Amino acid sequence: MAERARFTTILEGLELVMGLGIHAEELAAPQRVVVSVRMEVEYAAPPSEDRIEAVLDYDFLREGIRALVAERHFHLQETLCEAIAALCLADERVSRVTVRSMKPDIYRDAAVGCEIVRSRA
Template sequence: MNSILLAFGALDARLATQCRALSLRRHEVPVRIGVHAHERQGAQRMWFDVDLCVKLAQAPADRDHISQTLDYDFVREVIAREVGGQHHELQETLCDAIATALLQENGVHAVRVATRKPDIYPDSASIGVERVCIKPW
């Protein structure tokens, strides 16, 4: 069994013991991205996987109410805002922009963002980029 909290905890044990992990998997968005001429013709499918370590003080879940955690809509809104309507050259810069924006949220202490383009090579499931960012304690 894989645990994102344990993976983050390998970087800093406090992430595993003082945070709650929230995840969004294979969020699909059409994105205008790529450096090649044929990639500039229209949007491509992209998948986004996001893991957030949210400090327990900001996501105590001591009551069964949305105010007791971080709303997943926030993650989707950040992705939509960073994707925007413009053309992106690189997955790397888009991935970094999303990670940076997510980390600005109060209570979010660490993020992992992975982007994947599934329709690039016929002999490969996808190509992708991953980034991990942590705020100083």
């Protein structure tokens, strides 16, 4: 039996302006958040045709993240990362996902963030 084809699909540095945080200034106005996602994607075989229909189209991820952040304020980066991971794992071809969110403007001298790794059960 042939081994399945594995690829890593990456969305790096998606810059969003969104509601995120628990402090008064974070609740009062949206802030810049940078999101990166790495999805380990498995196919029955490597794509034999050079067509987007043969693979996972990462447009769904970018659009899905934008929709998630448009519909609510997230208090925690952890819950934002979990929501994005769930979006990725909804596609059966995704076996594992790493999600990172960063708030680059909280401190003058450092960005703060969260990173999670989730796998299909």
